Amino acid sequence: MYAVIKHSGKQYTVKQGDVVALxxxxxxxxxxxxxxTDVLLVNDGTNTVIGTPLVANATVTAKVLGERxxxxxxxxxxxxxxxxxxxxxxxxTITAVKIETILYKNN
Numbered sequence: 693m694y695a696v697i698k699h700s701g702k703q704y705t706v707k708q709g710d711v712v713a714l715x716x717x718x719x720x721x722x723x724x725x726x727x728x729t730d731v732l733l734v735n736d737g738t739n740t741v742i743g744t745p746l747v748a749n750a751t752v753t754a755k756v757l758g759e760r761x762x763x764x765x766x767x768x769x770x771x772x773x774x775x776x777x778x779x780x781x782x783x784x785t786i787t788a789v790k791i792e793t794i795l796y797k798n799n
Contacts (some may be wrong), residue, residue, distance in 0.1 A: 699730065
């Protein structure tokens with residue numbers, strides 16, 4: 693069983709037991725339970741339910757593993773023939789969550 697969820701403008705394909713790196717979620721503690729109700733698609737192996745835009749009666753439960761920093765992104769700006777170069781690095785703060793359950797109640 694897998695689902696497609698939406699979190700902070702991005703879409704993630706998740707299965708039970710996956711560890712997903714989401715954008716930073718403010719005000720959550722480590723080992724807290726997180727309910728994600730923005731489910732776009734649910735597949736149980738035989739049936740696929742696509743939401744319009746969200747699937748009704750579908751929730752994904754996740755456990756917060758903690759915060760960390762993601763991969764470094766290099767920003768390099770330059771102007772040709774002007775001897776202007778600027779190099780910056782950036783590391784996004786992310787929240788790691790483990791997908792516990794995917795629940796879908798068919799009406």
